[in-house]
């Protein structure tokens with residue numbers, strides 16, 4: 001059965017450089033990330049050892065154009081890396097994938113100065129975070145209340161965010177808030193880059209989750225934090241388009257993450273049913289187990305096929321791929 005998945009993997013469109021990188025990722029997954037996964041999940045400790053191994057490989061460089069110290073690769077290669085890392089450790093998968101979610105908008109919307117200031121740091125392994133959600137603003141992000149108040153050459157930030165992946169450890173945050181001089185729940189939304197170490201910032205708490213214990217999900221607070229106005233992305237009020245664009249490109253990696261976990265569970269299950277014996281037989285020989293296995297394999301194959309088809313389309317310039325995500329989320333229920 002696993003041969004089907006090996007064949008599917010072979011059909012993923014990658015160039016030789018990307019294939020070589022995937023092999024290096026698989027190697028650190030096997031030698032460092034997977035052996036650490038259970039320990040980090042039990043302790044809930046942030047998996048620095050895994051992040052250092054990822055950074056030694058220079059994996060963040062794939063997000064960043066060459067002129068800013070990066071080595072850009074395809075979106076498919078990014079999804080593949082997310083799936084591989086998540087197969088080995090679901091927490092480390094989220095942490096690494098989030099770097100891209102938070103930092104891609106700097107490439108898409110940043111000024112030349114912002115790119116020169118921040119992108120080399122990302123390429124070198126900075127941890128990124130995307131901060132949208134607030135206690136009163138979940139699915140409807142336009143309800144956010146965190147304020148950006150202009151003050152000469154600075155912006156004063158005041159408010160709170162919750163459920164922020166990497167929120168306690170990030171070096172750079174893509175932070176969304178409302179511009180104080182603009183009214184209207186959508187029109188006021190603005191985005192800026194917030195740097196670690198800015199006075200007034202604090203981590204209020206960490207969520208106790210049902211899983212992914214080593215991937216932190218933080219409540220963070222901004223108490224009159226002052227940042228230079230040059231950290232604002234685009235203009236005041238341009239935040240909603242940045243927000244929607246960053247979510248658009250980040251959601252397929254959530255699918256890659258989930259499919260990495262599913263694939264690992266499937267492979268472990270197949271190993272187990274080939275080893276476990278009852279009534280004098282390996283349990284894979286019971287037809288009831290074979291039916292379940294066939295159902296699981298079909299669903300997994302279908303979802304993975306959709307993911308790689310989506311990756312190829314994005315690499316060919318597709319901008320509108322929401323229907324793929326509906327299909328993926330419908331199938332994975």
Ligand SMILES: Cc1cc2nc3c(=O)[nH]c(=O)nc-3n(C[C@H](O)[C@H](O)[C@H](O)COP(=O)(O)OP(=O)(O)OC[C@H]3O[C@@H](n4cnc5c(N)ncnc54)[C@H](O)[C@@H]3O)c2cc1C
Pocket residue numbers: 098129130131132133137138139140162163164165166217
């Ligand atoms: C592990 C984890 C990591 C996260 N990481 C980040 C992060 O890095 N950055 C960040 O900004 N946020 C993050 N979030 C927050 C996440 O984006 C929000 O949880 C999400 O937006 C949903 O908001 P909510 O939890 O307030 O749910 P609610 O919006 O309160 O929704 C509750 C329920 O109502 C349903 N619902 C809401 N609106 C509608 C509607 N219009 N029609 C039909 N049903 C509806 C929802 O589907 C859901 O079932 C994270 C959350 C989790 C759990």
